[in-house]
Amino acid sequence: MPEYQARQTIGELLDRQGISRRAFIKYCTAMASLMALPPLAGRAMAEQLRAARRPSVIYLSFQECTGCLESLTRSFSPSIENMIFNVISLDYDDTLMAAAGHRAEAARDQAMKANYGKYLVVVDGSVPTADGGIYNCAAGRTAVDILTETAKGAAAIVCVGTCSSFGGIPFADPNPTGARPVSDLIGDKPIINVSGCPPIPEVITGTLLQFVTTGQVPDLDEHRRPKVFFGNTIHDRCYRRPFFDQGKFAKTFDDEGARNGWCLFELGCKGPTTYNACATTKWNGGTSFPIESGHPCLGCSEPGFWDKGSFYAALSTGTFGRAGNLTPRDAAKLGGAAAATGIAVAAGATALARHRRKVRMTDIQTADTQKEE
Amino acid sequence: MSRLGDIPIRIERPDFAAMAGTIGGGVTAILAEIAALLDRLAAGDEPQAIDLKSLPMNPGDREQLIEALGSGEVAITLYADGESTIRETGVHGVWWTEHRDGDGEVTAAFIEIARVPGILIVDSDELQRGAERLRSAIGATRSSE
């Protein structure tokens, strides 16, 4: 990595690339809007960023599908992502980097050495721990190994996607690879989870940007997600919320309610318990989000989202067993069996009561007879 | 890359126009807030803005809001990494700003309550850099003479 780049401020780099201050303010304004900051705060943010130095970023991919990286790079607003590569110095990403094999590994070593204690680690994918971690290896080393080593000199770890944040799909029952989220394995570093399957690209860049701007870990929720993006539920911000409030629900995917754009709660929407920015930031450059295209929220940015019963069963219904939801047939079986047992026990209790009654009546009669004699 | 709008698909949407003012009907509330912010600006406070993207508004609401504010005397186009438009509304000091990226997608949209939209103001660094650039241009001319 060329020395001069690391010492440069972002402003200097932008100037060199001919990106004007107004263009950068525009970008920061958009980011501020995403972070629910006042739009005018974008100007202050731009000034701060221009004065900041680009941090070195090491991007580690483990047990993942690359969807998160796709999300980040295949955005409809490439200029924002172009921008992000001006703001950070992506020194290692085995998917994106041109180098391969030992050269690629050498790039990681070099970035770590040069920025020890200051670099940012981005993790994509869960970490398999079963059978010695053999289910995910690169350059002959297990993911656990690579993660532990890289994390040592990190200023912070950003987990991109639900897999690295909470385990995600590999973590789903029965979890054959013993997949774990990063937070289970690294205890001594600040961890920021940017969950979602995949996360919204603007949320990924926004989180990185915020870290670069302030040099600090942002306010996190109980699942270590940045509150600015994960502070509200989908339901809180959903444009179909008024229909929920009016008690108007689509009952199937093709009924009148569905066509009228009514609330998808009864079709299993997890919006009320899912914290993410989909409803406001939307996807594909602000085009739409799942609910807008008529599909309930799956709750992909929540821990264990794969193991919370059917995607298509309402939140207020029961979940039974593995990914199963209570159905009338289950309920009848369950209730029937319980009721039958209840009847049996009652018969026993009554028989006992009758028996006791008989015994006591006999006792009393005997006593009476004795008295009369 | 083709724009999403170019793909010939039909999107079934609820009749938002009919719903306007009945649900999500925050238009009145937004107008009231703008009025309050104008008062504060006149009293010497900092300029403020209302983010249009974070408000759960439907297109019907949006049209109502545009209609209520009307159109004014100034329209500015900013060519900085995509076109941005800044229009003064019928109310002086109320600016409707839309930033677009290189693909023409809206990246930020807000109503700014300010004497002049902040992004237009050139800062001291830029003035200095401009001056330096001119001087170096003069120097180049002179040396070439």
Added chain:
Amino acid sequence: MDLLQFARGPALKFALIVFCFGVLWRLTAVFLLRHERTLSEPRHPVFRALMGGLLAAGSRSAPHREFIRRTGYSEALGYSYHIGLFVVVLAFGPHIAFLKSLFGVSWPALPNNLVTVIAALTLTLMLAVLLRRLTHRVLRLLSNFDDYFSWFITALVIVTGLMASTHFGAPYEQLLAWHILSFDALLVWFPFGKLMHAFYIFPSRAINGYALARKGASV
């Protein structure tokens, strides 16, 4: 497994099992006790006595005119909070979705805001009911743990439900978890306390009404 998962998974399952088991136990045990034969000559034939039973099942829903002056207040209070409870339980969308998952049938919901207001009113009325139980000399004497606990658990379900629907005080999924957990607790308690009156009310009226009507006594 988070709290919500626990509440709507194993806890709900357990609660439903205990509920069905307990309700049937309690009903059957009463039914299986000795049935006394009536040998006296009835005043009215069986059919008329049965009609008397049916009449009592319905007519005791309103006090006899003669008693209204003394019991009107309790009746009105009792009625209003029961109606509130029914509306909240049966007309709230998410509840309907739950009932549909149990019984396979559903019906239109009332607006949530309306249900929320009704729930708040119902809670207020229940507080009035509690206050009356605590201050009325007869009720204070009669009341036992069952009365207070059944009140408490019902009120708890309403309070947590209100908090969940208004997102008050904690993240929604936690409030929802507490709401479902308190409902689970109510289901478990149901067969063992006075909440069973939901099952007893009509049989009790009808059977007693029948016994009275066959004598020609007033129902």
Added chain:
Amino acid sequence: MNTVATAGAAAAVKTAFDRQGALGEDARVDRAMAGFACDFGALSALRLESCIHCGMCADACHFYIATEDPQYTPIWKVEPFKQAYKRESGPFAPLFRLFGFKRKLTADELGQWQHLLFDSCNLCGRCSLICPMGIDVAALIEQARHAMFEAGLAPKELYEKAAHQKRTGQPEDSAEPYRDKLLAIGRSHGVDIPLDKPEADVMLTVPRTDIEHYPEAVAALARVMSHMNVSCTFRSDGLVAENYAYYAGGREWQRDISRRLIEQALACKVKVLIVPECGHAYSALRWEAAELYGRPLPFKVRHITEYLAAQLDAGKLRLRQAANGVSTFHDPCQLVRKGGVTESPRKLLRAMGVELRELDDHGAFAFCCGGGGGVLDIQRAAPLRYRAMESKLREVDQTGAQTFLTSCSDCRRTFDDGKRHFNWDKTPQSLLELIADHLGSAQEARS
């Protein structure tokens, strides 16, 4: 009874109670609980299970209304037995016993309930009518009395009368036997008393109250029957209509006392057994005798007003117009509310052209006179009984009626007693006597 202890203060201010037998304390409680549990059937269980502690039954009870003392809440009167039920035969009884949820009462505590079950309950059943769950509270109290009797905890007056009646057929000793008294009444009132006929259509009985206090009512009964030319007879061995064991709660004694009448009725092959003007006798014979006897009775049991109303319809009873001004009528609980004999007395009054002005609370909703259920015979209950009857007397006054009628001699005696206590200006009169005084001529009766 202004010093009646509220249940809360029961430990501090104890009311006196009576005991029978020499049972130990534990045995007494055990017997009470067993007695209650033994009585238990599905219907009673349903009644106890259904109670929601709403307290409305208090608002039907004249003892509560008069005193506002919560211990007189009808359902509270069976509280110890509710607990016993939960321990002994309720659905969760095994659990209750296993975990000791319900402790046993002491005999002393149980004794406190004697006041509630006997002194302050007329078994009038008004509470059974108010209960929103439809519970027949009076039936439960009757059952609790059985348990109290089993435990030897009945009030002494009721116990002694019951014992006497079981032994001799009449509830107390009298200078001359009731049989002789009956004949003497016939002689002094100039009516023929049909006695001990080997066969008849109708068997007559007589309230002990009438024999002792209202001989003219006895004469009226004989006169009315003879007017209708009905083949009827009194039986020396089955004269007394009342059943004191019914009051006292002695189930087996009640059966024995009823059996005496049933056997006499069977002996003379009657079609109808007439219960004279006595409410509880009606309940005991009409609704409980067959059950205790063990099989349906081959004859009908009818109250005298019921019987006379039927005879009126059949044209056998002819009545003259009575000019006794505006009248009001007290509905005896056992006959009207609990027995359904509501229309008959009114029909008879109409036939005599009596202008009836109803009480505020009448028919099924009438208040008890306060003497029912044996309360009239319990000495210590008198002060409470007077308090409870005050509003009844006021209701009677409010009608402005000149004549105050009833068709139960115990109600009549209660009102007479109240009249003396309160210096009341009205005299309760017997409907039967009014009828006997207004019989149409034999000519009219036949035509």
